[in-house]
Amino acid sequence: MKNDKNTSGRREFLCTTGKALAGLGVIAGGGCLPGLVGAATASFPTPDYDWTKHRWAYGIDATKCIGCLRCVEACKAENNVSADAHHFRTWVERYVYLEGEDRARVDSHADPQNIAASGSESEYRFDNRYKDAKVTKAFFVPKMCNHCTHPACVHVCPVGATFRAEDGVVLIDHDYCIGCRYCVQACPYGARFFLEEEGVSDKCTWCYHRITKGLQPACVEVCPTKARIFGDLNDSSSPVSEFIRDNPVQVLKPESGNGPMCFYVGIDKDVS
Amino acid sequence: MTEIAPFTGYVYPNETIIPWGVLIVIYPYLTGLVAGAFTVSSFYHVFGMQQFKPVARFALLTSLSVMLFVPTPLLLHLGHAERAMNSMITPHLTSAFAMFGFFAAFYMVLLILECWFVFRVDNVVRAQNSTGLARAFYRAVTLWSDDVSPNARAIDGKLLLILAIVGIPSAHGLHGYIGFVYGSLKARQWWESDLMPVIFLFSAIVSGIALLMVLYVLTSKLRRVPIDHACLKGLTFALWGFLMFTVILEALAFANQVYKGREGIDMVMEYVQGPLFVRYFVLQFGFGALLPITVMSIMIARNVRGRAFLAGATICALLVLMNVLLMRWNVVIGGQEIAKTGKGLLTYPLPLWGRESLVSASILVMAPFALLWLLTRLFPPWADPPRST
Amino acid sequence: MLRRTMPTRMPKHIFRLIGLLGGLLLLGLTTKSCLTDPSFYKFGHYRADAVPELAAGTPLFRGAAYCQTCHTDSNAVWSIGAHRTVQCEVCHGTDREHPDDGKTLVPVDTIRLCTTCHEAITGRPARQPQIVLGEHPFPDETTEQCHTCHDPHSPGDMEPDAAPPNGQIQDASTSGASIDPPALASKCAKCHGQQGQGVKKNPALAGLESAVFIERMNLYKSGAREHKMMAKFARSLSDEEQVELARYYERLTANSPE
Numbered sequence: 001m002k003n004d005k006n007t008s009g010r011r012e013f014l015c016t017t018g019k020a021l022a023g024l025g026v027i028a029g030g031g032c033l034p035g036l037v038g039a040a041t042a043s044f045p046t047p048d049y050d051w052t053k054h055r056w057a058y059g060i061d062a063t064k065c066i067g068c069l070r071c072v073e074a075c076k077a078e079n080n081v082s083a084d085a086h087h088f089r090t091w092v093e094r095y096v097y098l099e100g101e102d103r104a105r106v107d108s109h110a111d112p113q114n115i116a117a118s119g120s121e122s123e124y125r126f127d128n129r130y131k132d133a134k135v136t137k138a139f140f141v142p143k144m145c146n147h148c149t150h151p152a153c154v155h156v157c158p159v160g161a162t163f164r165a166e167d168g169v170v171l172i173d174h175d176y177c178i179g180c181r182y183c184v185q186a187c188p189y190g191a192r193f194f195l196e197e198e199g200v201s202d203k204c205t206w207c208y209h210r211i212t213k214g215l216q217p218a219c220v221e222v223c224p225t226k227a228r229i230f231g232d233l234n235d236s237s238s239p240v241s242e243f244i245r246d247n248p249v250q251v252l253k254p255e256s257g258n259g260p261m262c263f264y265v266g267i268d269k270d271v272s
Numbered sequence: 273m274t275e276i277a278p279f280t281g282y283v284y285p286n287e288t289i290i291p292w293g294v295l296i297v298i299y300p301y302l303t304g305l306v307a308g309a310f311t312v313s314s315f316y317h318v319f320g321m322q323q324f325k326p327v328a329r330f331a332l333l334t335s336l337s338v339m340l341f342v343p344t345p346l347l348l349h350l351g352h353a354e355r356a357m358n359s360m361i362t363p364h365l366t367s368a369f370a371m372f373g374f375f376a377a378f379y380m381v382l383l384i385l386e387c388w389f390v391f392r393v394d395n396v397v398r399a400q401n402s403t404g405l406a407r408a409f410y411r412a413v414t415l416w417s418d419d420v421s422p423n424a425r426a427i428d429g430k431l432l433l434i435l436a437i438v439g440i441p442s443a444h445g446l447h448g449y450i451g452f453v454y455g456s457l458k459a460r461q462w463w464e465s466d467l468m469p470v471i472f473l474f475s476a477i478v479s480g481i482a483l484l485m486v487l488y489v490l491t492s493k494l495r496r497v498p499i500d501h502a503c504l505k506g507l508t509f510a511l512w513g514f515l516m517f518t519v520i521l522e523a524l525a526f527a528n529q530v531y532k533g534r535e536g537i538d539m540v541m542e543y544v545q546g547p548l549f550v551r552y553f554v555l556q557f558g559f560g561a562l563l564p565i566t567v568m569s570i571m572i573a574r575n576v577r578g579r580a581f582l583a584g585a586t587i588c589a590l591l592v593l594m595n596v597l598l599m600r601w602n603v604v605i606g607g608q609e610i611a612k613t614g615k616g617l618l619t620y621p622l623p624l625w626g627r628e629s630l631v632s633a634s635i636l637v638m639a640p641f642a643l644l645w646l647l648t649r650l651f652p653p654w655a656d657p658p659r660s661t
Numbered sequence: 662m663l664r665r666t667m668p669t670r671m672p673k674h675i676f677r678l679i680g681l682l683g684g685l686l687l688l689g690l691t692t693k694s695c696l697t698d699p700s701f702y703k704f705g706h707y708r709a710d711a712v713p714e715l716a717a718g719t720p721l722f723r724g725a726a727y728c729q730t731c732h733t734d735s736n737a738v739w740s741i742g743a744h745r746t747v748q749c750e751v752c753h754g755t756d757r758e759h760p761d762d763g764k765t766l767v768p769v770d771t772i773r774l775c776t777t778c779h780e781a782i783t784g785r786p787a788r789q790p791q792i793v794l795g796e797h798p799f800p801d802e803t804t805e806q807c808h809t810c811h812d813p814h815s816p817g818d819m820e821p822d823a824a825p826p827n828g829q830i831q832d833a834s835t836s837g838a839s840i841d842p843p844a845l846a847s848k849c850a851k852c853h854g855q856q857g858q859g860v861k862k863n864p865a866l867a868g869l870e871s872a873v874f875i876e877r878m879n880l881y882k883s884g885a886r887e888h889k890m891m892a893k894f895a896r897s898l899s900d901e902e903q904v905e906l907a908r909y910y911e912r913l914t915a916n917s918p919e
Binding site: 051064069126162175205207221 | 781
Binding site for chain 1: 274276282283284285286287288289291292346349350351352353355356358359361362363364366367368369370372373453457458459460608612613614615
C-alpha cells in the first residue's frame with residue numbers, strides 16, 4: 001500500500017542516516033581521544049610544575065615579627081614594584097597599646113613620620129616614637145594579599161584579568177587588565193593597588209615565578225625570624241601545614257566571606 | 273604626576289592614592305542626566321501627559337547628546353582605554369561593570385532608534401526641501417525612504433511606543449547598575465547599602481527633570497519664544513515629588529547605617545561630623561534639597577504664577593543640579609576618604625590640570641551641551657517656530 | 662498586538678533598519694569571536710596563557726645555596742651561627758650579575774644595617790637581641806661600626822680584631838714571641854678605651870689591681886662569669902700574656918696623660 005511504502009522508505013532512510021551518524025561519531029570520538037589523553041597528562045603551567053598538584057597557603061606568626069621590613073624591601077626588589085610609599089605588595093603594621101588606652105595606636109612604615117625617620121621613600125624603617133611612652137603591649141603584623149578562596153577582586157573584574165589559579169594563587173594578567181580599578185575598590189584588605197606607569201592593577205602574587213620553581217616567595221626567604229611561613233597544604237609536613245596544625249590560627253576579616261588563605265597567629269582584637 | 277592623599281589616623285599604605293577620582297564622579301552624573309532626561313521624555317511618549325509635549329522631543333535629544341559623551345570619562349580614566357572592549361569581548365558575568373557594556377550598548381541603540389522614529393517625518397520633509405550636502409545628509413539619515421503615508425506613520429507610532437516602554441527600564445538599568453556597583457561593595461561601609469541603586473536612580477530622575485527645566489527656560493529665552501507655563505509647572509511638580517522621595521531615601525540609608533552601628537561606624541561618624549559636614553548636611557541636604565522643596569512647596573501652596581514662578585522654579589532646578597552633583601561626589605569621593613581600616617580618614621586632592629582634574633571634568637560636563645546645540649540645529653525638536661531666526 | 666493592528670505592508674525603511682541592526686549585531690559577534698584570545702576560557706574566565714607567562718619570571722633572590730658555592734669560609738661560620746636564619750642577600754643585597762660584574766657586596770654602613778633588626782624599638786619581641794643606640798658600648802667614636810666587634814656571620818662570636826670578617830677564630834697565641842702589652846691592650850682599647858678609662862657600661866681597666874684583673878679573666882675563660890665577648894678575649898690570651906696585661910693596666914693611671 002502507498003502509506004506502507006512511504007513509511008518503510010522513511011524508516012529505511014532514518015536507519016541508514018542514524019547508522020552513518022553513529023559511525024561518524026565513533027570515528028570522531030576515537031579521533032578526539034588521543035587529544036584528550038594528551039591534554040590530561042600535559043603539565044601546566046610549566047613542564048616541571050603541575051598546578052593541580054599544589055594547594056598553597058601562607059602563615060604569619062606575629063609574635064615573631066620584629067618589624068625589620070626586610071620583607072617589604074625584598075618584595076619590591078624581587079617584583080619591581082615602584083620604590084615609593086604608596087605601592088606595596090606587602091607591608092607591616094605596628095600596634096602599640098599605651099597605658100590607660102584600650103585601643104591600639106597603629107602605624108605602618110608608609111606613615112610620613114616613619115618615612116622621615118628612614119630618610120627615604122624606598123628604604124623602610126619604623127621610628128622609635130614610643131620610646132619614652134609607657135607601653136603595655138606592642139607587636140608587628142605583616143600584611144599582604146590573602147589569596148582568598150572567594151576573592152572579591154576576581155568577582156568584580158569586568159574582563160577576567162584577575163583570576164584564581166588551580167593551585168590557589170590569585171593572579172593578575174597584566175596584558176589583559178584595562179585598569180578600571182574596580183578590584184582595588186573591592187579588596188577589603190587594601191592589598192591591591194594601581195600601577196600608574198603600566199596602567200594596570202597589581203598585588204602580591206606569592207612570587208608565582210619563584211614558587212613554580214620550587215623556591216619560596218622572596219618575603220619568606222628573607223624573613224630573619226621565621227615570622228612568615230609558606231607551603232603546600234597538600235603536603236602534611238610542609239611548614240605551613242605544621243603551622244596550622246600546631247597553632248590556633250585566625251584570618252583577617254572573616255565576616256567578609258572571602259575565605260582568605262593567610263593564617264595568623266598572635267594578632268589581637270584591634271588588628272583589622 | 274600621581275596625587276597623594278594626605279591622611280589622619282591609620283590607613284592601609286595602598287589607600288594613599290585614591291583610585292576613583294573626579295572622572296568617576298562625573299560619569300554617574302552624566303548617566304543620571306541621560307536617565308532623567310529620558311524619563312521626562314517618557315512622561316509624554318509613554319504616559320501621554322500632554323503638558324510635557326513642548327519638552328518631550330528636546331528631552332530625547334538631551335538624553336542622546338549626553339549619552340554619546342557618557343563613555344568619555346570612563347575611557348579617560350582607564351589605564352588601558354584601548355582594551356576597553358575586553359569587557360564586551362570576554363565579559364565577566366559576575367561583574368557589574370561587564371553588564372554595563374551591554375546595558376549601555378542596548379540603551380544607546382534604543383535611544384538612537386527612538387530619536388530616529390521621533391524625527392523621521394521631519395527629516396523626510398527636510399530632505400525634500402533641501403539641496404546638496406544637506407539633502408544628502410537627510411536622505412541618509414532617513415535611510416533613503418520618503419514614506420510618510422498614514423500606514424508608515426502608524427507603524428512609527430507603534431514602534432515608538434514599544435521603544436519608549438522598553439526604554440524606561442533600559443535607561444534606569446543603565447544608571448541603576450552604577451548604584452548597584454557601590455551598594456554591593458562590602459569593602460566600603462559608606463557604600464554598602466541595599467538602597468543605593470534606588471537612591472542613584474531617583475536622584476538621576478531628579479537631575480534630569482532639573483536639567484530640562486533649566487534648558488527649557490534657557491532655550492526659550494534664547495529663541496525668544498514664550499514659555500509654556502503648563503509644561504514648566506508639570507516639570508516643577510515632578511521635580512518636587514521625586515525630590516522629596518529622593519531625600520527620604522537618602523536620609524533612610526544614612527539613618528540605617530547609624531542605627532545599625534556596625535564596626536567602623538566611629539570613623540563614619542567622625543567623618544560625617546567633620547570633613548563631610550558642610551558638603552553633606554549644609555550643601556547637599558540643606559541648600560540642595562530642603563531649600564528647593566520648601567520653595568516649591570510654597571509656590572505650589574500659594575499658587576504662585578508668572579515671572580515669580582519662573583524665577584523660583586529655575587533657581588530650584590539649579591540648586592537640585594548642584595545637589596545631585598554633590599551627591600555623586602559625596603558618595604564616590606566620600607566613600608574613599610573613609611579608610612578600609614576603619615581607623616583613618618583621607619582627603620582627596622583634586623588636581624587643577626591633568627587627565628583626572630577639575631579642568632577635564634568641567635570640559636566633560638559642558639561638552640554634551642555643545643553637541644546638544646548642534647543636534648537641535650540639525651533636528652529641531654521644537655513644536656513652535658522661533659520668533660526670530 | 663502588532664500583527665492585529667498592523668496595516669497592509671511594512672515600509673521599506675523598517676526593513677532597512679532591521680537589516681542595519683542585524684548587520685551591526687553580526688559584525689559585533691564576529692568581532693567578538695575574532696578578538697577573543699584562543700587560550701581564554703580554557704580553565705576559567707581568564708587567558709590561560711597568562712599563567713605560564715607569570716611563572717616564567719627570573720627570580721632575583723638566589724639564597725645561600727648559591728653563595729656557598731664560592732664563599733665556603735663565610736658559609737661555614739654563618740650556617741652554624743646565630744645569623745643562620747638571615748639570608749646572605751638580606752645584608753649583602755641582590756645582584757643578578759654577581760660575580761661577573763666584578764662588584765663586591767660588602768655593606769659599609771653597618772650601624773644603619775644592623776640596627777634595622779637590632780635597635781630596640783617598641784614592638785620587637787623580647788627574645789630579639791636589641792640595643793639602645795645611645796647606650797651600646799661602641800668602642801671608639803671614629804670607628805663606630807658594628808662589625809668592629811661583632812662577626813656579622815656569627816655575631817655571638819666577637820671578632821676582637823678589626824680584620825675583615827672571614828670567620829677565623831683567634832686562638833691563644835702560641836708563637837712564643839715576646840709579649841707586647843701595649844699591642845695586646847690595643848685590642849681591649851676598642852671597648853675599654855684607649856687609656857683603659859672605660860666606655861659607657863664597660864668598666865675602666867686603668868688602675869685595676871692586677872690580681873683582680875687576672876681573677877676576672879679566669880672567670881671569663883672558664884665560663885663561670887658569662888660574657889660571650891670576654892670569654893673569647895680571655896681564651897685568646899695565654900697565662901703569661903694575661904699577667905703582663907694585668908700589670909700594664911695596673912700601672913696605667915700613673916702614666917696616662919689624659
